Amino acid sequence: MTVPAVTAAAPRGGRPRSKNWVGALPLLVVTAVAFGIPALTLLVGAFTVKDPVTKVSSLGTANLSRSLQGAYLNALISSVQLSAVVAVAAAVAGTFLAQAVVTSRFTALREAVLTFSGVLANFGGVPLAFIWIATLGNSGVITTALGLGPGVLYNFWGLALVYMYFSVPLMVLVVTPALDGLRPQWREAAQNNGATTWQFWRYVGVPVLTPALLGGVVLLFGGAFAAYATAYAMVGSTVPLVTLQIAEALTGDVLIGYENVALALSLDMIVVALLVMAVYLPLQKRSSRWLR
């Protein structure tokens, strides 16, 4: 995780660096086999165009251009929007919740919230969808009790709300160690120098936390971007998602011969993830520079 960046700011020199990679070799091998080969397969598949009549394969960009048109493009855009909304909103909510827990005087509360977050952060799929359907669906408990009309849940914002259910706890888990790393001495030092609370957070707290917060946002973005079972069970295509399109093309009962379009869509997703990283890494580097 990115979080330990704060605490791991300890000096790391000493040993000669040249041999460090040997220890990482097993990991690199596993990564190359378990990640590299499939990624390559995906890449080749995305550029392989199969003629529907002659069944002859050739290299081409037809899948990719198809994956960036019409319904597929809409799905990609909608996925990015949903993920961005969820990531930012859950990061903000999660950070405040984590801060409340960290500064709480009750250890039991802290432990309870963290344990619970660990459970909820892994909550997803059809069961999650069903919980929300039963609560806020057209015949949901709360919908009926408050006399809300149908369709409260089955739209973009409803889905975002449901995604928050696992994203906020995840943010709590990610950001809590970073908040713990904010030493009380810094606050005392700031206060001794006459800083207000606002000034402390503006000039000390938030800058120290920025790498962890950014890491959290990226993590949540990825989580929301890759999710789909919840959405499938709850809103189907009414909120188009790129993951849903991939699933339909790969493992459905209807579409035949769309496998390579699915691979092209996967490639699109990787590119989006890389773009997010391309924005995140320089920011992260800049904001963590002075921590060293």
Add this chain to the structure above:
Amino acid sequence: MYKFVYFREILRDTPLGDTVIASRVRFAGLAAFLLMSATACGAAPTTAAPTAGADGSAAGVDARTATSAADFGGLDKLVEAAKKEGKLHVIALPPDWANYGKIIEAFTAKYGIEIESETPDASSADEINAVKTRKGQDRAPDVLDIGQSFAISGAAEGLFAPYKVESWDKIPDNQKEPSGLWFNDYGGYISIGCDAKKIDKCPETYADLLKPEYKGKVALNGNPTKSGSAFAGVYAAALANGGSFDDIQPGLDFFKKLKETGNFNPVETTPATIEKGETQISIDWDYNNAAYAPKMAEKGIDWKTVIPDDGKYFQLYAQAINKDAPHPAAARLWQEFLYSAEGQNLYLGGFARPVLLPAMKADGTVDATAEANLPPVEGDPTFPTEAQVNKAKEVLADGWGAAVSG
């Protein structure tokens, strides 16, 4: 085939990996999945080829090339060869779909052959993938129950072994591939299920579904771009609204209207959503809707099934034998069992309409009680051609999202 679906979680299980980027975790998952397929391919030739050969020649005939029970020297010899193999590996047969739970039990009870039923909720595409990626392995599916389009494309890819069951001649010509590469097994009509306790007057036609009283209540069994029954639901809607087998667009327009009036409920129907009252009206195969009724009655729900007069759409699934079936004799015996009066009546007991139903009505072997339980329907079904279905799917893939999103 696409059944009640709870799996769909291959990629979204663990939002929290100890990794910086969740998307990486996810891609790693996908990667691992792909890798599994890749290694499965690579490992293929070495694993089970010898055993298959041994099994195949056990009764003096090569079961893998036998195209009828006669090739074994009669059904008894086939039973013998199958018993020697002792096992049958199947996937994508949910116990609560078309009575497969009972069919599997009955087969094992009758022949003492153990059935390994794996991933019951898998889809047709998953079945075809399993045939390809597990080629030569003991875990490859012996037999397939797939959508007809998948049967046609799988046959074109050379994945199936031709076989003609003893009742072959009774299967109508338009329900089988002439050489026996695939043959339809059972099917049903698109129907409208309805919770008669919660809904005053149940809808009986597609036109009814647009009435304001059904606001937020009309659901499908999944997404039509993924689920066979939902696709059929849209196709039937097209027929009900001036479309034809050549023109599914009116079906899309119908659901667009349904969405605009607020009647469309995007939740995928499952027994749980019916019980909870979230999907009070559900468009689905009649055998699914009809099978809900007895189960829901235990829970105090009166689940009614009607086949809409204005959108009559009938479709069958198909059986095929994996060309590289690890248990080739058992696979063939399974087909003989399914197409015997006993097997066909078991389908009927699960409210599915077996392909031999007309023949069995004629020769009196039909289970009349089970037949009387079927939702009533008038007239003979008509079928789209494969080209029409493919065109409809293409229109649907491009247009469905636009019809219901927003």
